[in-house]
Amino acid sequence: MALSAKLQLRQSQALVMTPQLMQSIRLLQFTHTELERFVDEEIERNPLLERQDPADDAGRDDPEPSGADDGDAEWFSAGLDTSSETLAERLDTSLENVFPDDPGVQDRLGPDLALTWKSASGNQGQGDGGFDFETMAAAAVTLRDMVDEQIAFTFPDRAKALIARELADALDDTGYMRGDIGEIADRLGADRPTVEAVLDACQGFDPAGLFARDLRECLALQLRRRDRFDPAMEALIAHLDLLAKRDFVALRRICKVDEGDLIDMLGEIRALDPKPGAGFVASAAETVVPDVVVKPAPDGSWTVELNPETLPRVLVDQAYFAQVCTHAKSPADREFLSDCMQSANWLTRSLDQRARTILKVTSEIVRQQDGFLVHGIRHLRPLNLKTVADAIQMHESTVSRVTANKYMQTPRGVFELRFFFTASIASAEGGDAHSAQAVRHRIRQMIDEEDTSNVLSDDAIVDILRKDGVDIARRTVAKYREGMNIPSSVQRRREKRAMAGMEA
Structure with a gap:
């Protein structure tokens, strides 16, 4: 058999992760701060992108256009309109936002006109000088x-x-x-x-x-x-x-x-203080900004909305793109502008898809954990990523990225999305399984209700939980107790006796 070189053509299909697809997947797991930083970097690199502030949105509600370019720009919101309101209706049009406290504006107006402008905007009190001294606080002592x-x-x-x-x-x-x-x-x-x-x-x-x-x-x-x-x-x-x-x-x-x-x-x-310096202000406290807001609806269900504060808005300036394209002579310039437009369009689509995915996942979480929202932590259901992924027909890894480092504001407080995913503990009577988080809460509640004459051992806690329908082992109770930094029954008994003697 003679050996010879041949050239053959074959067709095959394969999944390929393009750089833009990989970046879109990364956007899902970005926190609010990371997303803001990423958008700022994209705006700095791309001349066709511009950040849209809520105050600017309010200014665009003017029925008379202020310039010829206002009607030529294409606006994209990174958020998802979850209600029947339009974008303009959801924007805050108060004087505080129409006339923001912009240092650049004050520099252009000058010190005297800036003071008059701030007083007319209504953000400063009703005093003769335009300042409300009651709203001014002294700097905290560090x-x-x-x-x-x-x-x-x-x-x-x-x-x-x-x-x-x-x-x-x-x-x-x-x-x-x-x-x-x-x-x-x-x-x-x-x-x-x-x-x-x-x-x-x-x-x-x-x-x-x-x-x-x-x-x-x-x-x-x-x-x-x-x-x-x-x-x-x-x-x-x-x-x-x-x-x-x-x-x-x-x-x-x-x-x-x-x-x-x-x-x-x-x-x-x-009576001593183990942290004598903790009473002073060391650094500015970071406030957790929820990504999703859950509110009760009039019909008894729940309304799930995205927090507009965590949704960056960007503008793709189509008019500027058309103007610059007419002056682009070399192929390199035209290719650069084309890449910028493709990147801008990709960013707006990716931000919108990210918002839709977050809303879809959190809506399913709210549906699964309705009992917790109504009755409290004892009704928290066992839930895993696969259950949510199958319900909304998404991949489990996508749900994992969405729930990473994101928070939900509910009538019961602000919780990380991962809080709602807990392990399952079987029922002693063959009924529905119990959430591990709910069992931990039940153990802590029983220990908090102890007195000096009735300190529960781990075996006693197991017996009580099994009577309530929770099939749990003693070593699991010990693991949960140690995870909550709760000492053993012997140590708790000594401490309660000592406390009783001090009170006497």
């Missing part, structure tokens, strides 16, 4: 502000003040000093005893307990401030591990005190 002020009064020597500020830089949000004394001394060119002396002085700052290096030192500083750091209390502080285990017998032996004195000492420990 931990570093408090420490810097005490450093200035405590260390007149500039070298020691420099060391103190270096130690202050090592403070965490709770007031603990996390730096290494030797490393700070080497970096500043100072000897270790000098740095330790400055640290001792800083540990006398208010509030008591600042600049401690661990919990024991923090509590000891506060007890010294109260003149209560006697040998018995020093022994108790040195054995906080036994206190965490509720081993009061060993503590009485180590501290050489009777039960009454130990109860008094525990009461003093409870």
